[in-house]
Amino acid sequence: MKGFEDVQPLPIVTELPDELCQIMYTEEYKQTMGIARALLQKQEYSKRALDLTAKVIGLAPAFYTIWNYRFDIVMHMAEQEEDAARLLNEELDWVDETTLNNPKNYQIWSYKQALLERHPAPNFKRELPVLELMINDDTKNYHVWSFRKWCVLFFQDFSQELSYSDLLIQKDVYNNSAWTHRMFVLKHSNPDREQIDLELDYVKEKIELVPQNVSAWAYLQGLYENFLSGSYDAGILQFAQMLTNNVTDSAESPETTLPEIESSYALEFLATVYAKTDATKKKAVKAYQALAAKYDPIREAYWQRQISMLE
Incomplete structure (x- = not known):
């Protein structure tokens, strides 16, 4: 590989005769990984080593050993750099580009945290655009939300x-x-x-x-x-009752006469509140019975369990 002619790649396969299955790596993969292993073994913290880790991560984004190696390289270079903030900002820019292609790679987010923790002047506003972009792309991305929470606490903003x-x-x-x-x-x-x-x-x-x-x-x-x-006030109970057609206050009736309601979750909310005190436990039981019979029968076993805990 150009720029690494002086490096003897280390093998990435054992070539043992009793292997159950040999992975068919491409020549590019074997050469790149072999050189990376050799540099890691030598603990070379150079610009070419940094560039190589980017290529390795492009081939295997979840290779946490290389992420750790890249972090060591960046920290070593930052120690030698007069403007460490500029270097770390460039690294954060690179991470952002990599993140957009690997939105659910958890190594990326722990790597970003480690960089920000060692940054001489970290900036929350710098992180917001890529976070918003990724959440807009996938509003349920656990990794992005977790990192945003971490940022809020880290920056106390x-x-x-x-x-x-x-x-x-x-x-x-x-x-x-x-x-x-x-x-x-x-x-x-x-x-x-x-x-x-x-x-x-x-x-x-x-x-x-x-x-x-x-x-x-x-x-x-x-x-x-x-x-x-x-401490649930009467107003919030009345609010929930309005959405349940006052099922818990009606006379005992068979399933066929249960009224339509706007929200089974409102009824579950009332049941949870009513179950807190002895005076309203009968209402809680009635709510759970109604949920089991008509409003949420798919969880009947769960509602029956709730009832048994109150009786």
Whole structure:
């Protein structure tokens, strides 16, 4: 390979006679990997070694040993560089280009974290465009969301996260990743009661828009459990009852006379709240029975289990 004539590639296959299956590597792959192994063994931290790791990662993006080697090279070069920030910014630019072609490669995200942790002047705003681009491409990409959460904590910058999650929820009210991120932000930003009340209004508005949305109901319950000590007020119970046609308050009736309701998740929400106190456990049992009989029969075994725990 040009530029590596002085390097004797190390073999990447054992060529043992009792191998169950030999992988049919291409000559390019064997040569590239062989040279990379040789440089790694010599601990060569040069520009050509850095360029070679980019080629290796292009061939095998999940090769974590090469990612570690590349990181060592970059750190070694940064120590010799007067402007380490410029070097690390160039490396972050390279990572971003690689990320767009490998959106679910977890090595990339841990690599970016390691670079930012050692960056003399890391910048959250620099990370936002590629994160937004990738989330727009796949709103449920766990790796991207996890990295965004890490960035928020690392930079201690929560200033735009609620508005960003709202933008995504407006586009897709079922986006559970956005709802989860919103709760994550609240848990780490110490909101006061006024903000929690605003969040309650926010989620109720989204529930009224689409009553049968488990993400919004989970968020609503999370607000009460995490910020209001699990103390559910009469207003929120009435809100849920309106979407369940007051099933839990009606007289005992067979399955055929159960009314239509707007949201089985509203009924599950009520059951969960009613199960908290002895005075309302009968209502909880009735809610679970209705879920098992008509509104969510696919989980009948689960509802029956809930009932048995209350009796």
